[in-house]
Amino acid sequence: LxxxxxxxxxxxxxxxxxxxxxxxxxxxxxxxxxxxxxxxxxxxxxxxxxxxxxxxxxxxxxxxxxxxxxxxxxxxxxxxxxxxxxxxxxxxxxxxxxxxxxxxxxxxxxGGELFSYLRSRGRFSNSTGMFYSAEIVCAIEYLHSKEIVYRDLKPENILLDNEGHIRLTDFGFAKKLSERTWTLCGTPEYLAPEVIQSKGHGRAVDWWALGILIFEMLAGYPPFFDDNPFGIYQKILAGKLEFPRHLDFYVKDLIKKFLVIDRARRLGNMKNGADDVKKHRWFKSVDWDSVPCRKLKPPIVPKVxxxxxxxxxxxxxxxxxxxxxxxxxxxxxxxxxx
Missing domain, CATH: 3.30.200.20 (Phosphorylase Kinase; domain 1)
Incomplete structure (x- = not known):
């Protein structure tokens, strides 16, 4: 041994x-x-x-x-x-x-955690962030089709395989849902407002977390951060976003539509579900049929x-x-x- x-x-x-x-x-x-x-x-x-x-x-x-x-x-x-x-x-x-x-x-x-690659590079390019976001959209869409809410999307829970494609891991907070759940769980920077307010939450929390993740991948830091969780929660509920200047116009629009306090108006959680996300202008260049087939070229290929x-x-x-x-x-x- x-x-x-x-x-x-x-x-x-x-x-x-x-x-x-x-x-x-x-x-x-x-x-x-x-x-x-x-x-x-x-x-x-x-x-x-x-x-x-x-x-x-x-x-x-x-x-x-x-x-x-x-x-x-x-x-x-x-x-x-x-x-x-x-x-x-x-x-x-x-x-x-x-x-x-x-x-x-x-x-x-x-291949290691996406977190490690993000920290070593500081931030990802627009195209790199788009690649990971597209694969994550397909993963979330699949989970939601099974009535499953993931509830723990963050760079530490995204692994890369030896080719550079993602695997979501750590399903300790995932749950099969019929309607809503009230458990307070997740990472402070990634919590949706309805979780913090104990209003009961559902699959919409995963789309909120994707908005946070895209921001962090492209900016190098999350949109709401503070030295203590309560400060983070206050900023999340205030909902004020300040984007770095280098961010693409369309990705800023996408993030804003994910980080909507009213979950009924949150992108991904409306009538057309994930299709609304896929049709957003930021993803215009993505061939969605190719994504789950792992046909998109990974921007980072781990050394294995x-x-x-x-x-x-x-x-x-x-x-x-x-x-x-x-x-x-x-x-x-x-x-x-x-």
């Missing part, structure tokens, strides 16, 4: 039970620790001994999931990922739990030497793992179907 580093932050979770894998379920072997530290889980790169294929193993510490009241989010994530199948969404292959941890085996996307390459993720020193006591049977009942 080789465990030299904790890398990056594919998913912001914590802790892993290595004894479980010594038992060789699925004949997987721990090859490298892939990603990151966070609230209650970690994601590891694992290698199948038989096929030699690489996968990302998300491991979540059951006591912390319960303590932080994340049980429903964990179940939502499994439900959503089990249902979806799209070229721009990360795939889930298998789930399991023992008496300490929950496990989710997913595809390993080795092999399938299990981890060089596109940041490294962190590995801390010590403590062997936790088994979870009581009554607590495990919560995850009996996981």
């Amino acid at each position: 080789i465990c030299p580093y904790i890398l990056g932050s594919l998913w912001k979770k914590k802790v892993f039970n290595i004894d479980f894998w010594i038992g060789a379920i699925l004949l997987m072997s721990i090859f490298h620790i892939v990603s990151g530290t966070g609230t209650f889980g970690r994601v590891f790169l694992v290698k199948d001994k038989k096929t030699r294929g690489f996968f990302a193993l998300k491991a979540m510490k059951i006591p912390d999931v319960i303590r932080l009241k994340q049980e429903q989010h964990v179940h939502n994530e499994k439900e959503v990922l089990t249902e979806v199948n799209h070229p721009f969404l990360v795939r889930l292959f298998w789930t399991h739990h023992d008496d300490r941890f929950l496990y989710m085996l997913m595809e390993y996307v080795n 030497s092999h399938e299990g390459d981890t060089s596109n993720f940041d490294t962190y020193p590995e801390d010590e793992w403590k062997k936790d006591t088994p979870v009581p049977a009554k607590d495990l009942e919560i995850f009996k179907d996981f």
Whole structure:
């Protein structure tokens, strides 16, 4: 077993039970620790001994999931990922739990986070931002067609594959919706006004977040920021936008139409849904039939030497793992179907 580093932050979770894998379920072997530290889980790169294929193993510490009241989010994530199948969404292959941890085996996307490329470049060009936005529009359109709201769109949750196409990851806040939901969740800079105001929210929050993301990709910073979350929320509710001078006229118009306080008038959430977004003048040059077929040429092609390459993720020193006591049977009942 080789465990030299904790890398990056594919998913912001914590802790892993290595004894479980010594038992060789699925004949997987721990090859490298892939990603990151966070609230209650970690994601590891694992290698199948038989096929030699690489996968990302998300491991979540059951006591912390319960303590932080994340049980429903964990179940939502499994439900959503089990249902979806799209070229721009990360795939889930298998789930399991023992008496300490929950496990989710997913595809390993080795190009790194869009966040890292954005930070290294400062900001993206108009054409680069348009490429990523087009693929994200198709991903959101697909999720919404399944009555699923994503609720966590941000550069850290967008991975690039070895060709440079996107994969949305971390579906911990995703949820199958019939009408509205009231859970306050997400990243402060990306929260829609209706989430902050606890008015109940739906799929419109994803189009608001796309407006924030496009602004951040092209400006290098989000439109609403402050030293503390409450300051951010005040600016979001005030809705005052100040664009950098270099932004294209049409993209500024698109962002304004996404960042509309009234969700009934928000682009993407009106009668024609995603078609209204696709017909916007900023996307005039995009062949929408080619986008989900991955035929658009990616502006950034990650440097990847092999399938299990981890060089596109940041490294962190590995801390010590403590062997936790088994979870009581009554607590495990919560995850009996996981």
